[in-house]
Every structure is written in C-alpha cells, then in structure tokens.
Amino acid sequence: MKTSLNRRDWLKTALIRSAGLTMSGGLSLINCNSRRKQIPGTAKDNIILLDQNENPYGISPHAETAINDAIKYANRYPDDHSEELVELIAETEGFEKENIVLGAGATEIFRTAGLLYCTDGKEVVLADPSYFGFVNYTEKVNGRMVKVPLDGDFRHDLEAISGKVSRNTSMIYICNPNNPTGTIAKGADLSNFCIELSKQAPVFIDEAYHDFVEDPDYSSMTGLVKEGHDVIIARTFSKIHGFAGLRVGYAIAKKEIIDEFKRIRTNFASIGVLSLRAAIASYKDNVYTDSCRQKNREAKEYFYGILKGIGFDYIPSQTNFVLFPIDRDSEKFRDEILEKGIKVRPVSFQGNHYCRVSIGTMDDMKKTAETLKALN
Ligand SMILES: Cc1ncc(COP(=O)(O)O)c(C=O)c1O
Structure with a gap:
C-alpha cells in the first residue's frame, strides 16, 4: 500500500x-x-x-535504426517528414492533420502559446507549484501570473483556480499530471472545469507525462478538442519515448487555434529530419x-x-x-x-x-x- x-x-x-x-x-x-x-x-x-x-x-531500437537511415535526407528541408509525423499523430489520436502542430519539444509549444496569450501583462492563471519551465518562459515574456496554491493533497484546486479566472484572463495553464508533484486532476472534474472555463479563455493542458498515468480516474482532454472547446493539449516525446535530446513535441487543438500557432511559430522546420524519422518510428513502437x-x-x-x-x-x-x-x-x-x-x-x-x-x-x-x- x-x-x-x-x-x-x-x-x-x-x-x-x-x-x-x-x-x-x-x-x-x-x-x-x-x-x-x-x-x-x-x-x-x-x-x-x-x-x-x-x-x-x-530510445527505441527502431528509432535508432531510423536515425541511421535518415542521414541520407540530411541535406534536404524536412517538411515532408513533418507532414508524415503530423498525419501519423492525427490518425492515431482521431483528428484531422489541421488539428496538430509540431514543435521542438513541448517547450516550443509553450513558446508559441506564450507569444499568443502570455505577453506584456496578459494574465495567466495556473497552479503553484507547477512546471517551472512554463513559469520561467511566461515570466520572460512579462506575462502576469496568477498563482493558485495546490490543495491539501498536492492536487490542482480547480475550484480555487476557477475563482481566479476573470475577463482579464488570457490563458489557463494546467499541468496534468502536475510537475513537480506527480499528482493528477481527476478526468471528470477537469473536463467540467475545461468546458466552463474555456468559454472565458483557452485552457492549455500540459500532458507531458500522459503516457505514464495508470490511475483510472485520469483522462486526457483531447476529447474536448473534438467537441470544439478552446482547449489546447501539449505532448512531448521527451519522456516515455526518451527523446529529450532529440526535441519533438506537439499540440492538439481546434483548427483556428492551430492556424494561429502556425502563423507565429519559429517556422515549418524547427525539428530536424533525424528527430522526425526517429519520432515516426518510436510512435509506432508500442x-x-x-x-x-x-x-x-x-x-x-x-x-x-x-x-x-x-x-x-x-x-x-x-x-x-x-x-x-x-x-x-x-x-x-x-x-x-x-x-x-x-x-x-x-x-x-x-x-x-x-x-x-x-x-x-x-x-x-x-x-x-x-x-x-x-x-x-
Ligand atoms: C510538465 C512538462 N512539460 C514540458 C516539459 C518539457 O518538454 P520538452 O522536453 O518536450 O520541451 C517538461 C520537461 O520536464 C515537463 O516536465
């Protein structure tokens, strides 16, 4: 026990x-x-x-082989390979490719979301403590962070967070499971929270540790994207796929939000071809x-x-x-x-x-x- x-x-x-x-x-x-x-x-x-x-x-042995094989593509820009990875993720998760954008790790997804929703005094509501990488980035672009302490069981206090969301809120950040505590917000509670709160501001759910969760009370919030809510899901290959040094992440959201991400992201080619080929191989290697x-x-x-x-x-x-x-x-x-x-x-x-x-x-x-x- x-x-x-x-x-x-x-x-x-x-x-x-x-x-x-x-x-x-x-x-x-x-x-x-x-x-x-x-x-x-x-x-x-x-x-x-x-x-x-x-x-x-x-990394997976298949990813290793894919890296070696991909050297022959190294002189070309990687757009075809990004397209292939986007299609693979979209198909597996049950989305259109217009619902997915790739980033050099979830960190590039934060950067883009940060530029859209967290610059120069824009208000972000989030738990305290939560993932310091997100907090650091938002601080750098002068976002105004409204921090809400975790509850007595080190979980997100969704009610208290709701109480802090106002018409000034530009984005709500929820790290689920949360880093540094490893705790989850229960699926049903988080889902109701997202449905209500996303009417006021986009809810950004950082699912970096999604692949490790075994608690049956957990669920990913991707279903809410399918229902058309303003919910943005960030995922990374850095954890269970072992890609911390290869830098691959992605976001899932409705097309209008993804279009905004694409408008201001670094460019179409922030992930190198070796990383993309490795990610395609690893994603298939259950x-x-x-x-x-x-x-x-x-x-x-x-x-x-x-x-x-x-x-x-x-x-x-x-x-x-x-x-x-x-x-x-x-x-x-x-x-x-x-x-x-x-x-x-x-x-x-x-x-x-x-x-x-x-x-x-x-x-x-x-x-x-x-x-x-x-x-x-
Ligand atoms: C919750 C969370 N989100 C995102 C990241 C960063 O992911 P990436 O390596 O894909 O940039 C981390 C890294 O530790 C993390 O803990």
Whole structure:
C-alpha cells in the first residue's frame, strides 16, 4: 500500500523538524544551468542524473535504426517528414492533420502559446507549484501570473483556480499530471472545469507525462478538442519515448487555434529530419514504450518502499518522478546527494522543502536508496 501523504498531516511534523529554516513563500527551483556546473569531487560522467525526468533506457531500437537511415535526407528541408509525423499523430489520436502542430519539444509549444496569450501583462492563471519551465518562459515574456496554491493533497484546486479566472484572463495553464508533484486532476472534474472555463479563455493542458498515468480516474482532454472547446493539449516525446535530446513535441487543438500557432511559430522546420524519422518510428513502437512504462512502475514501487522504510513520506506519483518532503534546505540536500554522485531536483514552496527524484533504472534507484539511507 502506498503512503498517502496529506500536506496538513505532514506539516505538523515537518514544521517541528525544519524549525530554523528560512520560510520563503512561492516556488523556488534550481536553475537548469547548474546541470553544467563543475561538480566538486565527482567525475561528471559518473553522475546519476535524476533531476530532469528523462528516460534512463534511451530510445527505441527502431528509432535508432531510423536515425541511421535518415542521414541520407540530411541535406534536404524536412517538411515532408513533418507532414508524415503530423498525419501519423492525427490518425492515431482521431483528428484531422489541421488539428496538430509540431514543435521542438513541448517547450516550443509553450513558446508559441506564450507569444499568443502570455505577453506584456496578459494574465495567466495556473497552479503553484507547477512546471517551472512554463513559469520561467511566461515570466520572460512579462506575462502576469496568477498563482493558485495546490490543495491539501498536492492536487490542482480547480475550484480555487476557477475563482481566479476573470475577463482579464488570457490563458489557463494546467499541468496534468502536475510537475513537480506527480499528482493528477481527476478526468471528470477537469473536463467540467475545461468546458466552463474555456468559454472565458483557452485552457492549455500540459500532458507531458500522459503516457505514464495508470490511475483510472485520469483522462486526457483531447476529447474536448473534438467537441470544439478552446482547449489546447501539449505532448512531448521527451519522456516515455526518451527523446529529450532529440526535441519533438506537439499540440492538439481546434483548427483556428492551430492556424494561429502556425502563423507565429519559429517556422515549418524547427525539428530536424533525424528527430522526425526517429519520432515516426518510436510512435509506432508500442512494445518499447510499454516496456519503459513497466520498468518505470517497478523501479518507482521499489523506490516507494525505500522511502517508506527510511521514513520519508512521499507523494504518490502518476509519472516518472517522485516528490517527498525533507527536513532541511532543499538545495543543501541536493548538494549532499550530489557529493555522492546523484543529481536530484530541489523544490521548495509555501515555506517547505522537498526533493524531486526522477525514476531511473533499478540500479540507479538502488544506489539512490543507499545514499538516502546513509544521509538520514
Ligand atoms: C510538465 C512538462 N512539460 C514540458 C516539459 C518539457 O518538454 P520538452 O522536453 O518536450 O520541451 C517538461 C520537461 O520536464 C515537463 O516536465
């Protein structure tokens, strides 16, 4: 049985344990650039990277073959290959190709949505904490963010979010499952929320971790796009397909919205031909993605057991990462673990400190378990 952490219960003990820590409100995460920092006392190549929710198993063997075969197309612009990937996604998801736009990762989709809906004081309503990459980008283009704390179970508080949406709202961002908590908004609740709220502003649903979810209460919001609502779905190949370095993502929305995305996106060719051919091969390779999902489940269950044994009260996750509260400053905790050759993500919000660990291979998780035991 998984530990089910309720924030209120945890706070009782954590506040006592963490007395003396700075209580800084709001979300604070390390800068991505620290990934390239010199790591004292440890050879960089030996670091186990559990900080960016990457797929530790690499890409599908079919994707690898496709990359090698695609070298012959490298001197040509990639439009035919993008078209083929769009058609494949459209057919599989039950859409027309006019409902899909590709991006160099979901990040390019954020960028385009950001330019359309989040620039210069435009108001975006979203949960706090939520995916820091989206938050960072929106801040850069001077969007005005209205942040709504998660509820006591670390889930989106859809009612409170609804209460913050007004005629000034330009977009609503929902990360489902949410990063950094790994929690989901229930399908029925989110669907009702989207139907109502999208009458006021487009609802952007970030489904980066969609492929890992096993909770039957979850559902993708693609059905609402089919019904004609102003809902935008973002997906990525970076997670279950292992494409973080290949940069492929896409959005699904109604044609009028996709046309707007196409009008202002970088251009038709932001994804290279090797990545496109690899994505086409990987998208068809369910055997590979099923095996990644299965291995992720096993390593996550193992890690839950370890955390429970040590006394860390984790938040059950529907993704390939787990967040748990810690009794010391999250950045110091990250540094202590890094000294032992493992890189994790420090997270802090509402004055409390957490550690987010991506699920690596079973071997990675065993080494992480040893390190956590030694530090505790
Ligand atoms: C929720 C979420 N959305 C989007 C991204 C970025 O995806 P991409 O690599 O496709 O740009 C991430 C990466 O960690 C993420 O966690």
